[in-house]
Amino acid sequence: MISPSAPSLDELTAAFAQWLAFVAAPATVSETKGTAPDPGAGVGATSGPAAPVAGAAGEPAVPWCRVVEGKAKGYHFEAQVLPGQVVEVGRLLFDRGFAIDAVTGVDWMAAGQMELVYDFFHPSSALHVVVRCRVPREGAEVPTLSEVFPGANWHERETHDFFGIVFTGHPDLSPFLLPEDADYHPLRKDFAGAA
Amino acid sequence: MTLPEPFRLLAYLAGVMAFVGLNAAYLVWVERKGAARFQRRPGPTEVGPAGLLQPLADAAKLLSKQLLVPPDADRTLFRLAPVMVMAPALMCLATIPFGQALGARSLDLGLVMVFAFGSINVMAIMLGGWASRNKYAIISAARIVSQNVAYEIPMMLVVITLLMVTGTTNLQEIVEGQAGGFWRWNVFDLVANPLMPVTFVIYFICMLAETNRAPFDMAEAESELVAGAFTEYAGMGFGVFFMAEYANILVGCSLGAILFLGGWQSPFGVFSGVGWFLLKLYALVFTVVWVRWTFPRTQFYGLLNLSWKILIPVSLGILVLTSVMLKLF
Amino acid sequence: MLLEKVQTADAAAGAPHETFVLNLGPQHPATHGVLRVKLTMDGEFILRAEPVPGYIHRMHEKMGENRNWSQFLPNTSRIDYLSAMTYTHAFVLLVERAAGLEVPPRAEYLRVITSELNRISSHLVWFGAFLLDLGGFTPLLYAFDDREKILDLLESVTGSRLTYCYYRFGGLCNDVDEAFLSGTRDFVAYMRPRLDMYRQLVTDNIILRKRLEGIGKVDGEMCRRYGATGPVIRGAGVPNDVRRVEPYSIYPELDFRVPVYPEGDCMARYLVRMDEMEQSLRMVEQAIAKLPEGPVLGKVPRMIKLPAGDYYCAVEAARGRFAIRAVSDGKEIPYRLKLRTPSFCNLSLFEEASRGMMLPDALALMGSLDLVIPDIDR
Numbered sequence: 032m033i034s035p036s037a038p039s040l041d042e043l044t045a046a047f048a049q050w051l052a053f054v055a056a057p058a059t060v061s062e063t064k065g066t067a068p069d070p071g072a073g074v075g076a077t078s079g080p081a082a083p084v085a086g087a088a089g090e091p092a093v094p095w096c097r098v099v100e101g102k103a104k105g106y107h108f109e110a111q112v113l114p115g116q117v118v119e120v121g122r123l124l125f126d127r128g129f130a131i132d133a134v135t136g137v138d139w140m141a142a143g144q145m146e147l148v149y150d151f152f153h154p155s156s157a158l159h160v161v162v163r164c165r166v167p168r169e170g171a172e173v174p175t176l177s178e179v180f181p182g183a184n185w186h187e188r189e190t191h192d193f194f195g196i197v198f199t200g201h202p203d204l205s206p207f208l209l210p211e212d213a214d215y216h217p218l219r220k221d222f223a224g225a226a
Numbered sequence: 227m228t229l230p231e232p233f234r235l236l237a238y239l240a241g242v243m244a245f246v247g248l249n250a251a252y253l254v255w256v257e258r259k260g261a262a263r264f265q266r267r268p269g270p271t272e273v274g275p276a277g278l279l280q281p282l283a284d285a286a287k288l289l290s291k292q293l294l295v296p297p298d299a300d301r302t303l304f305r306l307a308p309v310m311v312m313a314p315a316l317m318c319l320a321t322i323p324f325g326q327a328l329g330a331r332s333l334d335l336g337l338v339m340v341f342a343f344g345s346i347n348v349m350a351i352m353l354g355g356w357a358s359r360n361k362y363a364i365i366s367a368a369r370i371v372s373q374n375v376a377y378e379i380p381m382m383l384v385v386i387t388l389l390m391v392t393g394t395t396n397l398q399e400i401v402e403g404q405a406g407g408f409w410r411w412n413v414f415d416l417v418a419n420p421l422m423p424v425t426f427v428i429y430f431i432c433m434l435a436e437t438n439r440a441p442f443d444m445a446e447a448e449s450e451l452v453a454g455a456f457t458e459y460a461g462m463g464f465g466v467f468f469m470a471e472y473a474n475i476l477v478g479c480s481l482g483a484i485l486f487l488g489g490w491q492s493p494f495g496v497f498s499g500v501g502w503f504l505l506k507l508y509a510l511v512f513t514v515v516w517v518r519w520t521f522p523r524t525q526f527y528g529l530l531n532l533s534w535k536i537l538i539p540v541s542l543g544i545l546v547l548t549s550v551m552l553k554l555f
Numbered sequence: 556m557l558l559e560k561v562q563t564a565d566a567a568a569g570a571p572h573e574t575f576v577l578n579l580g581p582q583h584p585a586t587h588g589v590l591r592v593k594l595t596m597d598g599e600f601i602l603r604a605e606p607v608p609g610y611i612h613r614m615h616e617k618m619g620e621n622r623n624w625s626q627f628l629p630n631t632s633r634i635d636y637l638s639a640m641t642y643t644h645a646f647v648l649l650v651e652r653a654a655g656l657e658v659p660p661r662a663e664y665l666r667v668i669t670s671e672l673n674r675i676s677s678h679l680v681w682f683g684a685f686l687l688d689l690g691g692f693t694p695l696l697y698a699f700d701d702r703e704k705i706l707d708l709l710e711s712v713t714g715s716r717l718t719y720c721y722y723r724f725g726g727l728c729n730d731v732d733e734a735f736l737s738g739t740r741d742f743v744a745y746m747r748p749r750l751d752m753y754r755q756l757v758t759d760n761i762i763l764r765k766r767l768e769g770i771g772k773v774d775g776e777m778c779r780r781y782g783a784t785g786p787v788i789r790g791a792g793v794p795n796d797v798r799r800v801e802p803y804s805i806y807p808e809l810d811f812r813v814p815v816y817p818e819g820d821c822m823a824r825y826l827v828r829m830d831e832m833e834q835s836l837r838m839v840e841q842a843i844a845k846l847p848e849g850p851v852l853g854k855v856p857r858m859i860k861l862p863a864g865d866y867y868c869a870v871e872a873a874r875g876r877f878a879i880r881a882v883s884d885g886k887e888i889p890y891r892l893k894l895r896t897p898s899f900c901n902l903s904l905f906e907e908a909s910r911g912m913m914l915p916d917a918l919a920l921m922g923s924l925d926l927v928i929p930d931i932d933r
Contacts, residue, residue, distance in 0.1 A: 102652055103652045103653050103655070103866065104864070104865070104866055104867065105649070105652065105866055105867035105868045105869070106867045128779070129779075130778070130779040130780070130782050131779075131780070131781070131782040131900075132782055132876075132878065132895060133782070133878070133880070133893065133895040133900075135880065135893040137865075137882050137890070137891045138891075148865075148880065148893075150867065150878070150880065150895070152782075152869075152876070154775065154778070154779055154788060154793045154795045155793060155794065155795065155800075156800060157800045157801040159801075159867065159869075161867070180780055180781075180782070181780050181781060181903075181907065182780055182781035182782040182783075182900060182903050182904070184903065185899065185900075185903045193616070206609075207608070207609060208608060208609040208612040208932055208933070209609065209612065210609070217614055217617050218616060218617060218620075218891075261692070261693075264693055265692075265693050265696040265697070266696065266697070266700060267696060361575065361577050362577075365599060365914070368598075368599075369599075440690060441690065441762055443690070447690065447915070448584055448690075449584045449585045449687060449688045449689070449690055449918065450585065450914055450915050450918055452583065452584060519692060519693050520691075520693065521691060521760065521762050522686060522689040522690045522691030522760065522762050522763050522766065523689060523690025523691070523762075523766075523915075524762050524765070524766070525765065525766055525913070525915055525916065526599065526913065526915060527557070527913070528762075528765050528766070
C-alpha cells in the first residue's frame, strides 16, 4: 500500500545526502572543479544556481541535490545524478512512496549532451521531485527505470522515439507514438523535418 | 367462406410472410421511434409522415448493396445462414392461432413444433458466425450456443409446467382453455400453481435471451464484438438477420400471449377476437423494446449464472410444485 | 481467478490449449477513437493486452518548439479536447508563475467557474460513453442533452464549443456577461436533480452494479507504479487531487470534498466521477456567489519571455494530473515543452490490470479509465 505519510523535505534531503555520501563520496569530493556545486554545499542549499549546465562533454558530472524554493519552478526537490545511478535513485524514491510522473529528455545540442528528466510525485502530498542526468548526445544510453516503476516503460519508449536515447534493459523500444517504420527522432534539435 | 385446402394454405403462406415482413419492417420503425422517445429525441421524421416510410427506404438501401462474401469464408454456409435464421421463424408462425378461426394450421403438436423450429435459429447464427471466418464472429458464435443451451432448459421447464396445467400441446386448445375473463388466463391460474406470475417472468426472460435481445444481446454486443456473428455480412444478408431477429421476437411474444395471457380471448369474457391477440402481442413486443433501451448489457458469465444458478432451480421447483398441486386438487 | 479455474479444468480434461490474437481497433466501437489494443486471448480471457497508441499523434511538443509562448496556447486545448479549459489553465499557470504575472481575482474566479463547468461536461461525456461500452445506449443521449447546456454557456463567453482558448497569460480574453452568470446559476439548479435521476436510473441498476463491482481492480500501489492519477487513483482510495494537495488558483478558498472510494474497482471509479460532478457544481455555485468585480486581464508584456530555466506546473484535469514541463533558454520560443497527460499514464496500467480478465470486463475497465485518445497520442 501507499505509505500514508509522505516524507518531509528534510527527511528526503537527509536520505539523498546519505545516499550521495555512500555512492559518490570519494569520486565527487575530489573532482569539484566543474560548474556543478560540491555535494556537501549542494545538499540543503536553498539558492543554488538555476539548473547548472554541466561542464563540457566528456567531463563527468557530479551528483548533487537541493531543495527548490518558491512556486515558480513547480517542483520542490531536484537531484542530478550519473546515468548509472538512475535506477538506484528510482528505487530510493520508490521506497519512500513516490509515484512516477514522467520521463523525458531535453536535447542540449550546443553542449553536446542529452538531459534526461525524471519527474516523481508523491500521491498523498504535494512533494514533487525531479531527477536529472546527462549523457553524451551521440549514442546516448541510460539504464531503464521500468524495473522499478513499470510505468516508466511507456515514457521511456516515447523518449526513445523522440530523442533516440537508448534505455538499456528496456523490454521493447520499438516506435511507440511514431509510425512503426520511423527511423527519425523529431525532438532532436538537428531534426530537419519531413518537409 | 372456405377455400379449398391447397389455396387456403397458399393464402396463409402469403399472409404469414407478409405479416412477418411488414412486422419486421415496422417493428424496426417502432423500435427506433420507441428508442427515440426514451431518449428525448424525435427519431425518424424525414421519410414519409412521422418517418413511416423509413423502413422501406432502409430495405431499398440494403437491397441495393453488394453482397460481399469474405475471401476465406465458407461460401455455402455463409449464404445459407440468413435463410436458416429466417425460415424457422416463418414456420413457427404457421401454428400460431391469431383468432378463433384465424390460423394456418391447428396442429396437435403445435407447441412442440414451435420449439423444434425455434432452436434451429441458434444453429443458423452459429453457422453464420463460424462461416464468416472472423474472430469476433467466432466468439459470438461460441457465446450464442452456450447462451441458448443455458436458456433452452428453463424455457422448456416452464413450458412443461404449463403443459401440465393445460393438458394439451395444441395452441388453439390452450387458448380456448383460457376463455372467460382475465382471471382464467394461465398467468393468473394460481390454483394450479401459486407461482404462475413468476413462471411468466421466467418465460419472458428466457425469451429475451433466446432471441438475443438486450440485456442479453451477447451475440451482437456491438461495444465488444463489433456486430458479433453478423460482422462480415453486408447488404441484405445483414438485413435478413435483422428481420429474423424481429420475426423471432414476434414468435416469442405470440407464444407468451397464447400460453399465459389467453391469446385472442378478451379479458372480460366477451368480444374475443384477433384484436385482443394483437394488443397483447404488441404490448409484449413493446416491453421487449423498452427493456432494451433501459438496461445495460449483462456479463456473459453473469448471464449463464442467472440461468444455471437461478432460473433452472426455480423453474424446476415450480415444476414440482405444480405437479404436487395438480395431484392434490 | 476465473481464468486459472478454466485453465486447470482444461488441463484436467486434456483439452488442447490454443491462443489467438485479437486486434481490438484501431477502429472499434469500444476504443472511442483510434486506439489499437493487441489482445492475446485464450477463448474470451485476455492473456496479454498490449495497447498500441499513436494513430493520431500530432507532435504537439515539436510544435511548441516552433512558436512563441502565446502561440502555443491554442494547442493546449487540443490535447484533451473534452477538458480543454483545464489544459489551457496548466499552461497559463506555468507561464504566469515563471514570468511572475499578476492575475486579477475576477479572472481567477472565472477560470475556476469555466474549468469546473468543463469538468462536468467532460464527465458527462464519459458517463454516456462508459454506459455505451456496457451496452446501455440511452444514458448517452441524456448526458449529451445536459452537456449541451454547458456547451451553450461556454460558447457564449469563449466563442467555441469544444476547444476553448479562453485563458490568457495574466487573465482571460474577455469578461462574462450577466446572462452567463444567471445561465450558470440556472444550470446548477437544473443539474442537481438530473444527477439524482442518474443515480436512481443508472447507478442503482442491478445489472450495472453486477458489471462494475469487483471488476477491474486497480489498487493504490499499482497506480503509484504507473503514475495513474485522477479518478483512477481516487477510486483506489488515495485522495490525490492536485486541487487539494498543490492548490492553485482560488481552489483553497472553495469548500469542496475530494471523493475517494477505497474499492479500486470500476464501480469506485464510476462513483468518484459521479461525485465529482456534484462537487464541481458546488464549486461553481460558490465561485459565482463570491465573484468579485474588476478587470479580467492584468498587466502583461507584449512579448512573453521566461527567464532561462525549467518550469513545471500540474493541474487537475478531468482525467487526472495534467502537467507541463517547460524549458526556457530566455528567448521568445520555448526550448522544450513536455506534456504529461493523464490518459497516457492511466492507460499504461491496462496491460497489467487486464490480465486474466474476460473481454467485456476488460472493456469495462478500459471505459472506466476514461481515455481520450488524442490525450494519449498528443
